[in-house]
Amino acid sequence: MTTYEPNMVIVGEKFDVVGTRPVRHDGVDKVTGRARYSADSFPNGLLIGKVLRSPHAHARILSIDCSKALALPGVKAVVTADDLPDVSAEIADLEEGAAVNYGFYSRNVLAREKVLYKGHAVAAIAALTSHEAEEALDLIEVKYDVLEPVLNIDEAIRDGAPVLHDRLLTQSSVLFRVGGWGDEPNIPSTNLAMKIVSTEGDVEKAFKDSDVVVERSFSTKAVHQGYIEPQATTAFWDENDRINVWCSTQQVFAFRDHVAAILDVPVGSVTVNPLEIGGGFGGKGQGGVYLEPVAAVLSKKSGHPVKITMTRSEVFKGTGPTAATKIDIKLSANKDGKLTAVKAKLMFDAGAFPGSPVAGGSRTMLGPYVIPNAVVEGWDVVTNVQKSSAYRAPGSPSAAFAMETVVDEIAKQLNIDPIEFRRINGAKEGTRQPANGPVYRKIGYMETLDAAKNHPHYSAPLNHKNQGRGIAAGAWFNFTGPATAIVSVNADGTVALVEGSPDIGGSRAAMAMQVADVLGLKSEDVQPSIASTDSIGYSSGAGGSSVTFKTGIASVEAAEDIKIQMKERAAKIWDVDVNDVEYDKSKIKHVSDPELKFEFRELAAKLNGTGGPIVGRATVNPGGVGNAFAIHIVDVEVDSETGKVEILRYTSIQDVGKAIHPSYVEGQLQGGAVQGIGWALNEEYFFNENGDMLNSSFLDYRMPVSLDLPMIDTVLVEVANPGHPFGVRGVGEACLIPPMAAIANAINDAIGIRMNELPMSPGKIVKSLREI
Amino acid sequence: MTTKTHVQTTINGEPVDFLCEPRQSLLECLRDVIGLTGTKEGCGDGNCGACTVNIDGRIVTSCLVLGVEAQGASIETIEGVADGTNLHPIQLAFLEGAALQCGICTPGFIIATKALLEKNPDPTEHEIRFWLANNLCRCTGYDKIVRAVQDAAKRMQEA
Numbered sequence: 053m054t055t056y057e058p059n060m061v062i063v064g065e066k067f068d069v070v071g072t073r074p075v076r077h078d079g080v081d082k083v084t085g086r087a088r089y090s091a092d093s094f095p096n097g098l099l100i101g102k103v104l105r106s107p108h109a110h111a112r113i114l115s116i117d118c119s120k121a122l123a124l125p126g127v128k129a130v131v132t133a134d135d136l137p138d139v140s141a142e143i144a145d146l147e148e149g150a151a152v153n154y155g156f157y158s159r160n161v162l163a164r165e166k167v168l169y170k171g172h173a174v175a176a177i178a179a180l181t182s183h184e185a186e187e188a189l190d191l192i193e194v195k196y197d198v199l200e201p202v203l204n205i206d207e208a209i210r211d212g213a214p215v216l217h218d219r220l221l222t223q224s225s226v227l228f229r230v231g232g233w234g235d236e237p238n239i240p241s242t243n244l245a246m247k248i249v250s251t252e253g254d255v256e257k258a259f260k261d262s263d264v265v266v267e268r269s270f271s272t273k274a275v276h277q278g279y280i281e282p283q284a285t286t287a288f289w290d291e292n293d294r295i296n297v298w299c300s301t302q303q304v305f306a307f308r309d310h311v312a313a314i315l316d317v318p319v320g321s322v323t324v325n326p327l328e329i330g331g332g333f334g335g336k337g338q339g340g341v342y343l344e345p346v347a348a349v350l351s352k353k354s355g356h357p358v359k360i361t362m363t364r365s366e367v368f369k370g371t372g373p374t375a376a377t378k379i380d381i382k383l384s385a386n387k388d389g390k391l392t393a394v395k396a397k398l399m400f401d402a403g404a405f406p407g408s409p410v411a412g413g414s415r416t417m418l419g420p421y422v423i424p425n426a427v428v429e430g431w432d433v434v435t436n437v438q439k440s441s442a443y444r445a446p447g448s449p450s451a452a453f454a455m456e457t458v459v460d461e462i463a464k465q466l467n468i469d470p471i472e473f474r475r476i477n478g479a480k481e482g483t484r485q486p487a488n489g490p491v492y493r494k495i496g497y498m499e500t501l502d503a504a505k506n507h508p509h510y511s512a513p514l515n516h517k518n519q520g521r522g523i524a525a526g527a528w529f530n531f532t533g534p535a536t537a538i539v540s541v542n543a544d545g546t547v548a549l550v551e552g553s554p555d556i557g558g559s560r561a562a563m564a565m566q567v568a569d570v571l572g573l574k575s576e577d578v579q580p581s582i583a584s585t586d587s588i589g590y591s592s593g594a595g596g597s598s599v600t601f602k603t604g605i606a607s608v609e610a611a612e613d614i615k616i617q618m619k620e621r622a623a624k625i626w627d628v629d630v631n632d633v634e635y636d637k638s639k640i641k642h643v644s645d646p647e648l649k650f651e652f653r654e655l656a657a658k659l660n661g662t663g664g665p666i667v668g669r670a671t672v673n674p675g676g677v678g679n680a681f682a683i684h685i686v687d688v689e690v691d692s693e694t695g696k697v698e699i700l701r702y703t704s705i706q707d708v709g710k711a712i713h714p715s716y717v718e719g720q721l722q723g724g725a726v727q728g729i730g731w732a733l734n735e736e737y738f739f740n741e742n743g744d745m746l747n748s749s750f751l752d753y754r755m756p757v758s759l760d761l762p763m764i765d766t767v768l769v770e771v772a773n774p775g776h777p778f779g780v781r782g783v784g785e786a787c788l789i790p791p792m793a794a795i796a797n798a799i800n801d802a803i804g805i806r807m808n809e810l811p812m813s814p815g816k817i818v819k820s821l822r823e824i
Numbered sequence: 825m826t827t828k829t830h831v832q833t834t835i836n837g838e839p840v841d842f843l844c845e846p847r848q849s850l851l852e853c854l855r856d857v858i859g860l861t862g863t864k865e866g867c868g869d870g871n872c873g874a875c876t877v878n879i880d881g882r883i884v885t886s887c888l889v890l891g892v893e894a895q896g897a898s899i900e901t902i903e904g905v906a907d908g909t910n911l912h913p914i915q916l917a918f919l920e921g922a923a924l925q926c927g928i929c930t931p932g933f934i935i936a937t938k939a940l941l942e943k944n945p946d947p948t949e950h951e952i953r954f955w956l957a958n959n960l961c962r963c964t965g966y967d968k969i970v971r972a973v974q975d976a977a978k979r980m981q982e983a
Contacts, residue, residue, distance in 0.1 A: 075919050082927030083915040085862015085902035089928055092861040183826075183847060278962045280866040280874055281928040330864070330928025331962050364867040557925040557963060715922035719964050723925065726965035750871035750960060758966040759957040763949075 056508050058763070061714050062499075064770030068637075069568040070778050073715045074575035076561035078328075089328045090284035090300035091361045098286070099128055099178040101350050101360035102185035103343070104192050105370060106167035106174050109201035109436040109743025110214065113163060113194065116175055121191040126184035129353035130192070131346055132175045133164040137316040141233040144313070152338070155233065156405040158314045160439050161345050167196070168216055168404035169437050170743045171369030173342070178350040178358045201436035201743045205378050205399050208243040208435045215241045216404065216434045222247055223406075223432075245406030246432035250414070250487035253425030255382075258393030262384035266461050269380045270454040272792075272810040273736035274373040274401065277443045278727070278755050281330020283340070283371060284361035287347035295322045295351075297344050300329040302337040302554055303593030307344065308585045314345045325584040329594075332556045333727070334442030337595045339372055339407070368748035372441025373737055375408040376401040379454040389468045389476040393425035394418060394486065398451060400432055403439040408432045412529075413447025416789070417455040418486040419527025420497060420681060421477045426487040436743050442595065444724065445528050445785035449731065449792060453810060456524035456793030461806065470523050470797070471505045471683070479527070479681075496707030496771025497527075497681040503769050504683040509703045512687075519689045519700065520802025526682040526789025530782035531596025532674055536589035537606035539567060539578075539614050539668040543660065545653020547571065547614070549580040552591025553603040557723075557784070558716035562600045563607045565712050566778060570611035571652065572638030589671050597782020600712060601773075602674055608777050609670030617666045622650055625662055676775020680786035682706040684725065688798040692821055695814030697733055697799060703765040709773040709781030721787045722764040728791020730756045734811050833894045835860070836904025844891035851875045853891035854901060862902040862931050866960065873959030876932035877901050883939045885958075902931035905938065913979035914938055914972075923972035925963035933959050937973050946977055 054062065063071065081087040118130040141155025158164070163172045175192050179185035202208040202216070221234040223246040234241070259265050285299040295317065301307045304326045312319040329336060343360045350358040362370065382395040396417065400408035410430040418426065443449075463473035478498060484491045504510060504523065514521060538550045549567050553559070564578035571578075591603065615635045622640045623630035626648050634643055640655055642648035659666055687700040704721040711717040734754050738747045747753045772779025796807045805820045828843040835858070844853045851868075854860045854877070863886060866872035870888040877886045878900040905912045914937050917923070924930045933956065940947060940955045947955065952973045953966070961969060 073922070076922070078927075079919045079924070080911070082924055082930050083911065083918050083934060084906055085860075085931045087927055088861070089864070091855075091865065094856075094859075094861075182852075183845070279926070279928075280872055280960055280962055281864070281926070282866070328928075329926055330866075331926045333962070361865075364869065364872075558922075713922075715968070716925065719922055719925050719968060722965035722967045723963045724965075727962065749869055750867045751869070755960060755962065756965075757957040757960065758953040758970065761953070761966055763970070764965045764967045 054506060059718050059766050061711060061768040062503060062770060064710060064772050064779060067569050067778065069565045069575050070710065070712050071714065073713060076558055077564055077580055078560055087328045089281055089330045093286040093298045093327065093359060095286065095288065095357045097356045099180060099354055099356045099358045100182040100185050101176050101178045101347055101358045102182065102189055103173045103346065103360065103366065104175040104189045106163060106170055106172040108167055108196055108198050109170045109203065110199040111167050111196035112199065113165060113167060114197055115195045117193040118175065121177060121188040124184065124188045124191060126180040127177055127188045128356065129178045129350045130175060131349045131353065133162040135349050136162055136314065136345065139314060139316055143232060154313045157310065160405055161314060161342060171438060172404065173370060176346045176350060176360065178354050202243065203436055203739055203743050204376065205401050205433045205435065208433050213243060215243055216436065217241055220245060224248065243434045244431060245402060245434055248411060248430045250428045252486065252488045255393040255395045255425045255427050258425040259382065259384050262392045263387045264462055264465050265382065265384040266458050267382040268458055268808060270808045272377045272450040272453060274376045274437065275731050275735045276368060276373040276753065277333035277335035279331025279333060279335060282362040282364060282367045283343055284359065285343040285347050286357055286359040287344060287351045288357035289348050289352035293321055295348050296325060297322065297348065298325045298327055299344060300327050300336060301340060302329065302332045302556055302595055304552065304554055305585055305590050306338055306593055307341055310341045311344045311348065315348060323584055323586045326554050326582050329554060329556045333444045334446060334595065335371060337442050337593065339441045342371060364750060365748040368753060369438065369745050372403065372439050374443035374446065375440040377450040379451060381454050381458050383458045383462060385462050385466065387466060389466055389473055391421055391423045391477045394423050395427045397429045398431065400447065401437065401440065402432050402434050403437045404434060405439045406432055406434055408440050409442065409447030413451035415489060416448040416527050416529065417451035420474060420479055420525040421486060422479060422483050423486040428487045444727065444788040448526065448528060448789045449728065452524065452526055452789045453792040453796065456790065457796045457806065460797040471501055474525055475501050492679060494774050495679050495681060496769055499771050500681050500683050500705055500707045500769050503767050504685060504705045507685065507703055507705065507767060509685050509701060514687060516689060518692055518802050519687060520798045520800065521685065521687050522794045522797025522801055523683060523685050524790035524793035524797060526786050528597065528680045528786040528789060530601065530677050530680055531598040532602045532677045533592030533598055534673040535591045535602040535606040536671045537603060537610040538588060539610040541614060541656050541659060541666045543657050545656040546577045546579065547573065549578050549607060550583045550588055551580065551603050551607065552583055552588040553599045554582055554594045556594045557720065558713065559599045561716065562712040563603055566604050566607050567611045570608055571614060573652065597680065597784045601677060601776055601780050601782055602672065604780055605674045605776060606670045606672045609672060610668040613668030613670060614666060617668065618655055621659065621662060621666065622655060678709050678773025678775055678781035680707060680781050680783060682786040682790055684790040684794040686794045686798050688795060688802055690799060690802045690817060692803065695817030697812065697817065699729055699762060701762055703767065704787055705767040705769060706783065706786055707769045707771045707781065708783045709776065710770055710779035711768045712778065712780065714768060717768055717783050718766045720784045721766045724787030725764050725791055726756050726761060728788050729795065732792040732795040732810060732812055734813050736811050829892050831892055831895050834898040836900060846892055848891045849887050850889040850891050850894050851886040854886060860901050860903050864928050864931060866928065873932045873936065874929050876935045876959065878935055878939055883936055902934060905934055913983060914976040917972040917976035917979060921968050921972035921975055923964065923968040929959060929961045933961065933969060937976060941977055941980055945981060
């Protein structure tokens with residue numbers, strides 16, 4: 053029997069460095085204010101850019117006159133969509149199964165024929181100071197033909213609804229497709245950009261034959277990732293047509309590719325220089341290019357480097373939150389607790405351009421379960437709000453809110469403990485994901501359920517009639533992708549690690565620790581850094597909880613490459629057969645002659661004089677991704693007069709494969725839980741009837757503060773992923789999937805009400821209480 | 825070009841003069857004029873606490889203070905917290921307690937924590953959460969930050 057204590061790790065395999073908690077390498081810079089983030093770039097001759105944004109949710113642009121703005125002293129350049137090439141609207145496939153349509157992407161960066169949401173970028177100014185640029189914005193004259201907007205899914209799909217795009221066709225590929233242009237004049241355009249259906253078995257028959265059937269409808273609002281660092285970028289387009297960009301991005305190479313495509317310049321002419329990222333959570337990922345092409349063109353026109361920094365209001369109104377959703381679920385089970393069938397329809401609000409995460413949501417919502425009959429339908433709908441963007445486990449938290457509350461309801465009806473119910477129906481190694489999904493490799497869902505059931509939180513007494521406890525599960529695929537790592541040996545026996553995947557929350561330390569473990573060094577003997585796109589091979593970015601897996605494998609293989617070369621060098625120095633040399637921890641030694649041995653640092657000091665420096669490298673695109681499963685337990689107290697929900701206790705339990713640095717893995721789980729608490733209880737985009745977001749400040753878009761919360765307890769369950777040398781599974785996303793449903797289930801336990809809308813704000817709780 | 829005002833201050837114990845426009849915030853002056861970029865801008869309207877600095881013993885969000893208001897003031901920013909290369913116990917507690925992930929909010933939290941512990945050397949968890957409620961962190965869920973502040977209090981009492 054495990055004895056639980058706060059923030060414990062149920063340890064799998066033990067290693068020397070991996071699994072310890074050293075001080076992170078970039079930490080000192082971050083506690084002293086020295087770390088340089090996106091807004092901290094001040095090259096000589098810098099101009100400041102500001103963006104003019106649409107005052108209308110839907111309008112045709114008739115004309116843009118910048119002459120008065122340009123005449124203002126201090127103003128050096130303006131840019132509109134006329135300065136960008138009209139790039140093709142063909143869908144380009146990217147790595148990680150992602151696809152991009154640059155016709156849409158370019159139009160989101162700067163509106164071309166139409167503005168499609170309030171806050172859509174229309175033009176930009178570069179001036180000597182930000183205040184002069186701001187003044188000049190007021191002098192740009194834009195003539196609009198204002199159109200009726202569609203502000204939500206219902207409005208967008210009703211008969212006769214205004215259409216956003218003149219020739220959008222409904223895609224039906226099961227792959228994620230981001231909408232397509234139609235050229236056939238007789239097929240009318242639509243706001244339904246994609247409709248995907250996955251089917252397995254016979255759901256209707258199964259519903260008829262089942263003991264319990266529950267059918268419910270849910271809705272969720274757009275919520276923002278809420279990173280504290282606003283988007284900022286500095287670009288310089290020089291006389292040789294080389295474009296340098298300094299920004300904070302989760303996707304250094306994808307940003308380079310997107311900037312090159314949107315500007316229609318060769319990929320090799322663009323260099324993206326990564327700065328520290330002040331939070332991303334998906335919002336600075338594949339869909340996160342907003343300012344870079346704009347700053348680049350302003351630079352080309354002015355001959356100066358140009359920096360644009362968004363205000364917080366611009367971040368809310370001009371960047372992508374996650375999609376609002378409407379989800380219908382019908383789920384059935386028999387008295388033995390076995391789930392028999394599920395039918396789900398997920399409609400996701402993509403915002404102004406196609407590309408909501410509906411595919412991710414519809415696949416992962418069933419991830420924790422074995423269900424023989426399933427029909428899952430996903431809709432991607434365009435509306436006149438901000439183009440939705442990725443937010444941590446894109447699509448899955450909203451879908452799980454719906455699925456996990458219906459599961460809770462069925463378990464209650466059958467009088468089966470909700471953890472036991474999930475055990476009965478739980479995914480295991482070898483089971484196939486519902487609706488013809490893939491077969492699971494080694495996963496740790498059962499171990500996670502056991503850890504939850506055995507946790508003292510689950511059996512602790514509740515003290516008040518308005519208190520309740522809820523649990524919910526979450527499943528996330530986790531991703532991989534191409535990655536590069538280079539390790540150079542220094543003469544003092546330390547090594548430098550260069551990687552191409554950005555670090556959004558401590559991953560540099562996790563890479564360095566893997567290298568240290570392989571080479572028998574200490575964590576602090578490895579100095580990690582993130583390179584520009586010119587300084588390392590292609591590397592996919594920080595998304596899909598992939599970096600510690602894929603770039604970890606690249607780092608391990610680069611370290612293994614060092615070991616091989618160190619053995620070869622020792623063999624050369626000793627004039628022995630390399631097969632008689634072995635690498636043992638930090639020692640290079642002869643298998644039989646005890647006189648022949650080097651400490652790593654001894655040999656490192658001899659390299660330059662014995663044949664030259666040693667550099668290890670690895671380029672990978674690994675398979676073997678390990679899926680992640682989470683169970684959250686939450687206690688709430690509901691104030692029945694005010695409707696306020698207080699979080700009393702919270703425990704996040706997750707199979708993490710192997711926690712390279714447990715503190716930062718715990719941090720991922722804790723932060724994910726708190727983002728989920730905000731999403732559950734009060735965060736939402738609040739629009740008026742004209743499509744204006746009314747709460748575009750941190751005061752009104754109320755994210756959780758320290759006073760709202762208890763300590764967030766974690767249990768890291770280590771069920772090694774055999775696809776990674778240390779057993780790593782991605783951890784950063786599964787932890788945001790269960791909170792909303794867990795809290796909804798806890799509210800139900802407390803006051804007997806099933807909440808089917810997010811956020812579960814005090815007003816809605818009070819309203820629901822009055823209705824019973 | 826607006827006429828600039830000459831402002832004389834003390835920043836992190838050193839006399840600092842700068843020129844600023846009447847409309848420039850202290851945050852802009854620190855970052856864009858003086859080059860102290862450790863103080864961060866998260867919102868520009870006083871709601872995130874990333875730009876927290878200490879002026880004459882009071883913590884303020886520097887985005888809501890005009891540069892000209894700093895005339896004669898003594899200002900402490902994150903750059904002045906460490907004693908040369910010796911990190912302050914609060915900085916050590918944040919580092920060793922993994923109380924930061926992306927790190928953008930960290931300077932504001934450290935300045936706010938320092939003011940708390942100077943006023944209340946042994947705060948309860950509730951007092952810590954109350955004091956830091958004006959500082960937003962989106963990465964950590966505040967758990968390790970609260971623990972780091974508790975640890976820093978202990979380190980400072982033992983010092």
